[in-house]
Structure formats: C-alpha cells, structure tokens
Amino acid sequence: MADKKEKIQPDYDKRLHIDEDKITENPHNLPYAHTVGSAIIFPDDKDRIKTTAMTAMVEQTNVQMKQIYDQMELLISQANKLKERVELSEEIYGAEMGFKPITGHTYHLYEKEDGIKVLSMIGPDEWARGCKYAHYVATARLMGDHTWDIEAKNEEEKETEVEAQDAE
Helix, strand or coil, X not given: CHHHHHHHHHHHHHHHCCCHHHCCCCHHHCCCCCCCCCCCCCCCCHHHHHHHHHHHHHHHHHHHHHHHHHHHHHHHHHXXXXXXXXXXXXXXXXXXXXXXXXXXXXXEXXXXXXXXXXXXXXXXXXCCCCCCCCEEEEEEEXXXXXXXXXXXXXXXXHHHHHHHHHHC
16 A cells, blocks of 8 residues: 555656746736636726726716806806896986885886986886886886896897997
C-alpha cells in the first residue's frame, strides 16, 4: 500500500505545478472568471454607460430649465399686471372724485375733452342719455390695499399706448 502512495505522489506534484506568474492571491479581483464554475464576467461598455448617463443628465436639466423658464414667465406676467395696477391706481388717484371710494366696490374712469380724468360710479353702458365724458378709460375695483384691480380697460386706449411706445 505504501508503494502505491509513493507511486501516485510524484505524478500528482507534476500535474499541480503552476507557474507563479499565472496565479493570484486574490482571485476575486480578476476581470475574468477564475474557475470553470464561476459566473461569466462581461467587461462594462464604459462609453455606453457614459452616453446613457449624459443623455439622462441633459434630459433632466432641460426639464428643470423649462420649469424655471415657465416660472420666470409667470413672474414677468405678474409683475406686468402689478405695474398696470399701479399705473391705473396713480391715474385714479390723480382724477377728480366727487365721492369717497369704498373698498371692494367697482368704479369707472373717464377722460374729459380737456384731458382731465374723472372717477365715476356710473359705468359706460349705464348712462341714460349717453356718456357725458369724451371717452371711457377703465373699470376698476378698489382693493383692500388701496390699489385698483383692473376689471376692464378701453381697447382703443391700449392701442394708442402701443402706438405711442412703437413711435418712441
């Protein structure tokens, strides 16, 4: 029996001899499977990963930029409406008033032939014998902060304002 072991042993050592440069102490770090039963390892396509990430990043930033742009448009619109309210409030407070305006009520602004503005409780279509003023400017409601909310504006006046701005 001892002879058989001696006979097998030398042949076994020859078969197990592997070059030192072909082995590693950490086979789990190899970029390929190190045994027949190991899972197949495919190298990552780094260019495809980068391209996919860049595409997602660009798409996400475009969505966020559109949101910011929409918010800016809304803010600009709100600022323009506020500017119109202030301008109309200044016109109304510069106009002649034969009464004290009450918060929450609607009033109408007219302009006389001589250019003087007048605030009235009577609307442009409520005059029994026709409007006694040269032209209607706007209808506004007095807000709690004493600014005037524009409910209607004479379209002809808007057109003349645009023409005056274009001439400048």
